[in-house]
Amino acid sequence: MSLRYLFLLLFLGTESLSGQTDLEKYNIQWTTQSKNAAESMPLGGKDIGLNVWVEDNDILFYMAQSGSFDENNTLLKQGRIRLRLSPNPLKDNFSQLLRLKTGDILIRGGKKGQETEIKLWVDVYSSVINIHVNGVQKIESEVFYESWRFEDLFPKGRENNMNSWKWAPPTTVVTKADRFEVAPSFFYFYHHNLPTTAFDTVVEQQQLIAYKDSLVNPLKERISGGVLALRNLTFKDTGFGKYQNTAFKYWRFDSKSARSNRFQISLFNAQDSLAGWKSTVTQRVQNPTTKLAQSKTLTWWADFWNRSHIKINYEKDESDLGFRIGRNYQLFRYMLACNAYGEYPTKFNGGLFTYDPVFVDSSYTFTPDFRNWGGGTFTAQNQRLVYWPMLRSGDLDMMPAQFEFYNRLLTNAELRTKIYWGHRGASFTEQLENFGLPNPAEYGWKRPANFDAGIEYNAWLEYQWDNVLEFCYMILKYHGYQRQDILQYIPLIESSLTFFDEHYQYLANRRGRKALDEKGKLIIYPGTAAETYKMAYNPNSTLAGLRRVASELSQLPETLLSTERKEFWKKFLDRLPEISFREINGTALIAPAIVWERMNNTESPQLYPVFPWDMFGVGRDSLTIAKNTYLLDPDVQKFRSHVGWRQHNIFAARLGLIDEAKDLLSKKLEDSGRRFPAFWGPGFDWVPDHNWGGSGMIGLQEMLMQEVGDEVYVLPTWPKEWNVDFKLHGMDNNILEGAWKENEFIRLEMKNRTKKIIK
Incomplete structure (x- = not known):
């Protein structure tokens, strides 16, 4: 199609006809149970990530929260929950459904007329995990809290890649045991950092000991963990078990037999006294979840999905490559939203959704805390790819965590420059x-x-x-x-x-x-x-x-x-x-x-x-x-790939190379090969590889929309055989919505102001 200019009128006060919240076909549903944690679904909100799966008729999930760093600077999981029902309905007519529009997971089972539904969701305003059990018949629930950090652990060799020591620990590394308390109304689990942490060792190594008190130290007195409210639960016993390669201790709590039950877990981490931490974490679960809290979370997810979307060949199904790419774009954007308001940025090497490393590399027989390239170490070349796509998707409220990461460290970076070289910056x-x-x-x-x-x-x-x-x-x-x-x-x-x-x-x-x-x-x-x-x-x-x-x-x-x-x-x-x-x-x-x-x-x-x-x-x-x-530099061609942080798909999109961009995007956002389609990796990093997903998002956005000065190029690198419905954001509050079907535009709108469009 030859270039032509189109001046669009302002569209105000009405929603487009694009049906951007129609995401039903992108929901992930499984009708068989999972073999292990690698076959888990992501769930989350605010700053919490859960890996949810059903194995041997038990519902399990790992819990993670942004900012939960221990003294070795490992980003700790906050344990594992196991829910066991009796009589167990999950033996019959099982299904597990991730609903994107509402940000929750529904697990169903039971013979006809005896069905039970378990709903899991995270309150995006309070960092509270909610479990609702509703059945036709009365059911008893057993809730197990499981921890592998019930005793001191001594990571060695490659296992120290999960912390700041990597391949060169200066001394024997110890992961100190967590603490656990069963109180009348609450069960507390938490990790309280030792007085001396990785910060102290690194400051001394880098000849900054005289300035130690002037440096920002996020590890000092940090407490991470949570509380299980015992409103409907009674403590029963403790015991030991083993999941995959990792021994654990459990605390078991029973509920009374009922058709309906509600359980709540609150996670919280901060640099605080133990008393202060307990006060904050318990306040969140003092009262049962209200309909208002549920309604506010549903509204948040609805607003999130209304911001933007990209749907490719939506009229088809998952047997179509274009459909899968559009679905996986939405799935990964959902994963990013699970840490929308974390104290720390979403990590490139797994975000909040890592699981037992043996399922990534069979030789990595480590605990579920493991991820390659560290927990408190942030690699800038990789982190950037996680956050660039949030501009086009309109998720600007999710970006300050990355900005604040650098801003809170500005004093340290300036002091470092002054001490070493005697100048500013x-x-x-x-x-x-x-x-x-x-x-x-x-x-x-x-x-x-x-x-x-x-x-x-x-x-x-x-x-x-x-x-x-x-x-x-x-x-x-x-x-x-x-x-x-x-x-x-x-x-x-x-x-x-x-x-x-x-x-x-x-x-x-x-x-x-x-x-x-x-x-x-x-x-x-x-x-x-680079x-x-x-x-x-x-x-x-x-x-x-x-x-x-x-x-x-x-x-x-x-x-x-x-x-x-x-x-x-x-x-x-x-x-x-x-x-x-x-x-x-x-x-x-x-x-x-x-x-x-x-x-x-x-790199290129x-x-x-x-x-x-x-x-x-x-x-x-x-x-x-x-x-x-791009085409003739021998290094660029030699390094050309879709894997991990490689961004050749973005270059191709920016340069109008349609065939190249489509080929690389198809490999980048194709199904991951794991049960959850957007758990890519490990690439050069870990699973799920968030800079893999982020670079895929950026490339897809650029194929649809590019801005040069006062001009907006629409579908500059788009394979015309793919139908697409999209809503994306641009500079100066511009919102571009369009639909391309059967080789022509059936709708194209620019909201908020007139802008020159080139299509």
Whole structure:
């Protein structure tokens, strides 16, 4: 179809006819029980994630909550619940149904006329897990709380990949036992961190002990756990068992025989006294769940689904590839919503939905707490892919957890810079602990005596501090989409840019007499283009990020940034080198950098000016050179893949390469091969692989909608044989809705303002 301009009228006050809340066909229903925890369904809300499955007629679920870090910086599960009914209805006519629209799971069973339904849901306003048992006949319920941390554990070898120690623990690692209390009305289970934690060890390792009291420490006195309300339950006994490879202790509680029963569990973690923690966690379950609480949660999910959607070939069924891609997009977006309001961001390496690691790798006979690449360690290259798609999906309320992660660590990052190098600016490393310092294993325990104390002694991560720029740009986009207030984040953005300005002048002065090159430009050396092109001179991924963030910063309204500061950043832009190019077989391509010493990984940062930095692509004069880079750069083609954090599907979408984008998307968002279709991975990380799902979401969104200045490109990279119904968000409060069917638009609407559309 040739390009033509279409000016759309404003549509106000009415919902579209797209039926965006019609998600029934995307619900997941199983009519056979699961073999093990790997065949679980995700359930959650606010900051809680549950893996729910039925095995041998018992209902089980793991419990996880954002921010539940122990002294080793493992992100702990909060135990496992087992519900056993008698007489057990699940032996007959079994079904387990995840209902997306209402955010709950229904488990049903029983002979005709004797049916029982068990409903599980999480209150999105109070972090309370609710279990409702309703039957035709009276049923007794046994509730088991099961814990593998009933005694001290001693993780060794690869098992320490779940914490901050990884392959280099400085001493014997101990996971201290949890504590358990049966009280008249409540059963408490919690982990109370020891006085000395990973924070203390890392601060000493990185020569910051004199500044320890000035650093943010999220592990000190942290208590994580929860309470089971005993309103309808009586404590019976304790005992021991084994699930897969892991021994556990259980606490069993019985209910009276009844047609209806309600059970509640509240999870909570905080840096608090034990008395304060108990007071907070019990307040949430003091009273039975009200209809109002249920109604508010249902309203939250309805509003969530009304924000946006992408439905492909919805008139078909799961035998169709396009249908499965659309369904899996919605399933993964649902998984992200389960940690909508967590204290900490959704982790790239499993989120809140990891399970027994033996089902990922049979040699990993570890506890259910295990995940690869750490629990309190946040890898920026991976985390970014989890949060970028929330802009287009309109889920801006879910993004502050990621922004606050950096903002609360700003003081630590600035202090680190001042101590090591004596200048200003925040230095955030790639493998970043939740207290703002490099991961100790990546920092290196066996370092040369004269090695710069501010640099990680690591071939992959040295000099890599530009990834914070993506989150700075994300914050600026967050403002641009719906005019969200970002005043509290301006110091973070300015400090992140200041680091590059001052640090690379500092390094130049150490090498010679001049801080700038002969053209008056900064010299970004030593730099790194992602983890791949190392010891690079003016890496383009870094330059593109600096240019984009500084440019956007200089255009903010004066309510956010003064004229004086905006002028400063305009001058900083003038000090930045231009993007560099290279020739291969006579064709100009975007270069990774001017030169580099070696390659360490398999990323394609020469295309980062395409995504995330919005400098090359559809609707821009630069499209041809970017396409040539994608198609002709031998490294890009060698590394081209859909697996894990690889983002070639996004590049292809941004460059209008329809066949490439469709092929990579089809592999990226195809069924995972596990019982739950969106439990992808492990890829390079773990299961479920959230940066796999996030990169898939981004690529699909970009195939449908791209913005260049005041223009919106609709279906710029869309395979026309796929029918699609979509609602996506753009800059300046624009909401684009459309339906493409049988090779033509049957509806296209732009809400909130007139915008130039190119289709």
